[in-house]
Amino acid sequence: MTKLKLILSISLIIGVAIPTLHVYAASSTTGTAIIFDSLSKSDAIVYSIENAVTPDSGKELVGWLVSDDAKTNKSTGAMTISDTGAIAHTFDQSSTGYSGDNLLDSFASIVITQETIGSNPTAPSSSIVHSYSVPSGSISHIRKLTTDFTSITSELNIAITEASKASSSSSLAAGNQVLEKVVNAIEGPNGSNYGDLDKNGTTESVGDGTGLLVHLAAATSANAISGAGGNATVDTHGKLVDTNTGNANSLLVQARDEAIALSSETNSTIFNLNIARIAVLLQNARDGIDADASGTIESTTGEGAVRQAYVETQKMATFNITGDAAPVTPVVETPSVGDSLVPVSIKLVLVFAALLLVMGTGSLLARKLI
Numbered sequence: 001m002t003k004l005k006l007i008l009s010i011s012l013i014i015g016v017a018i019p020t021l022h023v024y025a026a027s028s029t030t031g032t033a034i035i036f037d038s039l040s041k042s043d044a045i046v047y048s049i050e051n052a053v054t055p056d057s058g059k060e061l062v063g064w065l066v067s068d069d070a071k072t073n074k075s076t077g078a079m080t081i082s083d084t085g086a087i088a089h090t091f092d093q094s095s096t097g098y099s100g101d102n103l104l105d106s107f108a109s110i111v112i113t114q115e116t117i118g119s120n121p122t123a124p125s126s127s128i129v130h131s132y133s134v135p136s137g138s139i140s141h142i143r144k145l146t147t148d149f150t151s152i153t154s155e156l157n158i159a160i161t162e163a164s165k166a167s168s169s170s171s172l173a174a175g176n177q178v179l180e181k182v183v184n185a186i187e188g189p190n191g192s193n194y195g196d197l198d199k200n201g202t203t204e205s206v207g208d209g210t211g212l213l214v215h216l217a218a219a220t221s222a223n224a225i226s227g228a229g230g231n232a233t234v235d236t237h238g239k240l241v242d243t244n245t246g247n248a249n250s251l252l253v254q255a256r257d258e259a260i261a262l263s264s265e266t267n268s269t270i271f272n273l274n275i276a277r278i279a280v281l282l283q284n285a286r287d288g289i290d291a292d293a294s295g296t297i298e299s300t301t302g303e304g305a306v307r308q309a310y311v312e313t314q315k316m317a318t319f320n321i322t323g324d325a326a327p328v329t330p331v332v333e334t335p336s337v338g339d340s341l342v343p344v345s346i347k348l349v350l351v352f353a354a355l356l357l358v359m360g361t362g363s364l365l366a367r368k369l370i
Contacts, residue, residue, distance in 0.1 A: 029053060029130070031087070031321040033063065035104045035314055041150060042104040042314060044092035045076055049321055052079075052087045053129045059114040063089065064124045065107035068139070073123055074107065078115070096120075105143055109133040110319040132319045137227025138234050142316050145241065148219040149310035155207045155215065156286040156306065159185045162206045163255075163279035172268055173198065175275060179259045181206045182278060186256045188214040193256060197263050212285075216249050219309070224316060237315040240299040244309035247302060248285045255281035 031049030038044035047063060055061050063076040076091035092098060114127040134142070163182045169175035180197035181204050187194045188211015196203045221238030228234035259278050265271045288297035288305040299308050 029321065029323050033110055033319040033321060035317060036311075038092040040100050040102070042102045042146065043098075043100050044090065045103060046091075047076075047079060047087055047089040047321075049087035051085045052081050053323070054081070054085075055114045058117055059127075060117045061087070061112055061129060062115045062121070062124070063091070064111045064113065065103060066109040066111060067106060068108045070109070072106070074103075075121070078117075104146060104314065104317055108136070108139045112321070130321050130323055132321065134317045134319070135228040135231045135234060137229060138224040138231070139317065141221075141224035141227060142313060145219060145221065145224065145313040146310060148215065149306055149313060152212065152215045152219065152306050153286060153310070155185070155212055156282060158207050159212065160279055160282045160286070163275075163282055166275040166278070167272060172266070172271055173200070175271055176263050177204065179263050179278070180204055182282075183256050183259050186212045186252050188212070190214070193260060197260065212252055213249065216245050216252070219245055221313075221316070233318050233320060234316050237312045237318070240304070240312040241309045241316070243301060244288070244299050244304035244306070244312060247288070248305040248309070251281050251285035251305065255285065
């Protein structure tokens with residue numbers, strides 16, 4: 001037998017005899033945790049994670065929200081990892097520990113820890129797998145923006161309710177009185193179009209008396225972005241906030257201008273045909289427009305408005321989950337039936353036989369070389 005044949009034979013035997021080991025390389029964990037509205041404002045959070053870290057034996061991953069001063073922790077529950085290493089976990093009104101509190105107002109950081117399965121701890125362990133904090137220079141501005149957009153939505157609701165009354169007005173005079181209130185609610189007392197639109201000697205308005213355009217002008221992401229220190233998440237969603245408020249501003253200006261033009265209409269039929277459009281424009285400024293008929297109102301020019309600006313503000317406070325997942329412990333493939341010691345014993349015998357063969361072959365080769 002030639003040296004080549006001997007070597008190939010040895011390799012074949014060793015390949016059969018030695019158990020197969022599967023070692024999974026560490027993969028990069030990526031994901032987010034985003035606070036959203038469920039039953040009340042910012043009262044829920046959803047985790048979406050890929051390539052999650054595999055917890056140690058007897059352990060499970062638990063998410064925690066951490067207060068600004070790091071003195072208060074809120075468990076968002078144990079998370080289930082799918083066979084593909086993904087986590088899709090939601091903490092909301094159906095979850096243990098849900099209180100309906102505004103999570104964005106109370107917490108600025110997140111940690112994911114390993115905890116003993118079923119222990120339901122009241123505080124996170126020191127075994128931290130992931131952690132993330134919203135930039136400290138941004139969080140107060142983000143919180144203020146969510147409050148601003150909540151107030152703007154309420155003001156829009158008042159204006160929409162008022163505009164809807166015009167279509168059922170008993171006369172042009174009554175209809176114009178409604179238009180005056182809507183225009184003034186949009187413009188605000190310092191606006192050039194604010195005043196006695198229907199010329200009845202009394203200036204009337206609805207809402208808080210500030211003006212929707214004034215509120216929108218103040219609801220900018222500039223301070224949150226400047227305080228973020230270059231954080232890409234704050235910057236990206238902050239710019240989308242401003243895109244949406246720009247759309248809402250344009251719709252409000254259009255509603256104001258059309259209301260002013262309609263107030264000079266003397267034909268009641270034409271007036272009634274056009275008055276409903278004012279309410280629609282106000283609704284669009286609140287809810288946005290699915291301009292491309294995609295089924296989703298996106299944060300793009302011509303689509304998103306105040307509701308979308310509010311959601312993008314919440315997303316400015318996205319908790320980014322990153323890091324290298326721990327490698328999976330190598331496992332020996334063995335049959336799933338019978339005594340588990342039998343296949344192991346057989347493989348040990350084969351390995352030992354292969355070693356003897358290698359030693360014997362080495363001796364023969366050595367003799368031939370002498």
